[in-house]
Amino acid sequence: MADRTRTRPRGAALGTGLGRVLLLVYGTFALSASARALVQISTHFAEAPLAYLLSALAGVVYLAATVGLAVGGARGRLIALVSCTIELVGVLVVGTLSIADRVAFPDDTVWSRFGSGYGYVPLVLPFVGLWWIWRHRPEPAGSDRS
Amino acid sequence: MNGPLSAATIVAALVLAAWFFLRSALDRAPSRFDLLAMAALSALAAVLVVVAAIGLLDGTRPSDPATFAGYLVTTIAFAPAALWLAKLEPTRWGSLILGVGAVVLPVLVLRLQQIAEVTHG
Numbered sequence: 001m002a003d004r005t006r007t008r009p010r011g012a013a014l015g016t017g018l019g020r021v022l023l024l025v026y027g028t029f030a031l032s033a034s035a036r037a038l039v040q041i042s043t044h045f046a047e048a049p050l051a052y053l054l055s056a057l058a059g060v061v062y063l064a065a066t067v068g069l070a071v072g073g074a075r076g077r078l079i080a081l082v083s084c085t086i087e088l089v090g091v092l093v094v095g096t097l098s099i100a101d102r103v104a105f106p107d108d109t110v111w112s113r114f115g116s117g118y119g120y121v122p123l124v125l126p127f128v129g130l131w132w133i134w135r136h137r138p139e140p141a142g143s144d145r146s
Numbered sequence: 147m148n149g150p151l152s153a154a155t156i157v158a159a160l161v162l163a164a165w166f167f168l169r170s171a172l173d174r175a176p177s178r179f180d181l182l183a184m185a186a187l188s189a190l191a192a193v194l195v196v197v198a199a200i201g202l203l204d205g206t207r208p209s210d211p212a213t214f215a216g217y218l219v220t221t222i223a224f225a226p227a228a229l230w231l232a233k234l235e236p237t238r239w240g241s242l243i244l245g246v247g248a249v250v251l252p253v254l255v256l257r258l259q260q261i262a263e264v265t266h267g
Contacts, residue, residue: 020235021242024228028250035216 014072014080014136022129026066029122033110034059040107048107054094055109058122061086065129074138081133088126091115095123147262148197152255155190159251162187166245169238176232176240184232184244188225191251195222198258206265214261221254 015023037055045052061083068080095114098105108117115122162183169180176184195218208214228247232240 016235017237017239018242020231021239021246024231024243024246027227028224031220035213035220039210039213039216 014077014133015069018128018132019069019072019136022125022132023066023069025121025125026062026069026129029110029118029125030059030062030066032118033062036110048105051105051107051109051112054090054111058087058090058110061090077133077136080129084126084129084133087122088130091122091126147201147259148194151194151197152259155187155194155255156252158190159187159248159255163245163248166241166248170241170245173238174241175236175238176244180241180244181229181233184225184229184247187248187251188229191225191255192222194255198262201262208261209264210261214258217254217258217261221251221258224254225251 013019033055037052037059040048040052040055064083065080065087068076068078068083070076071079091111091114094105094109094111098109098112105112110118110122114120165183166176166180169176199218202211202214225247228243232243232247234240235243
């Protein structure tokens, strides 16, 4: 059946299969986080500078992850790995801070309250991303299966 | 913002999203029908955006026109972007891409409505 899924070898590019779904989701978050930060910083930066700068950082991190997934290969994998790790730390730290210290976060960032404003996708996304990157770790030299 | 048109877009997007998620769960790649359905949804979203843009001409402007314009551009581009990525991915993940694209569209339309409601002038 031509309609059925073709399976790719494990070492296939980072940006295919589920990687392409991640590409769309990360691209969406790169756009929404950067656009939000741009509007916040350009219109009322003084209200919550910390939250808005974190929004901007989130935008840059999502953008880097998107680029890393799209580029693929050893370099893309490294970019995606670093940005997904920052993203995981960011969503956990900002999520905790936004609950503990409401004064510093009068306005939401994508990472506030673990991303509840975005259906908790920001919390789940780095785990999926890191799992996907881990699955695409380079195979040890000499092993020639599949 | 045109209410009935927004509602139609949201309902169509949610129905299609459910269908695409089902297709992905059943391990099916996007069929020709699926791609055409997504193209139709893109067209519907494009009509909505054009109607919303024309609505700006009658003098009732959202109080945050830059954000509104940003959302208009995103709304018109999102479904075609998902369609393009899904065409590159002829596996179950292609169906998931269409599903994600279709499920984000209602969010964009709802945000557009929210921003349009806060008006001045």
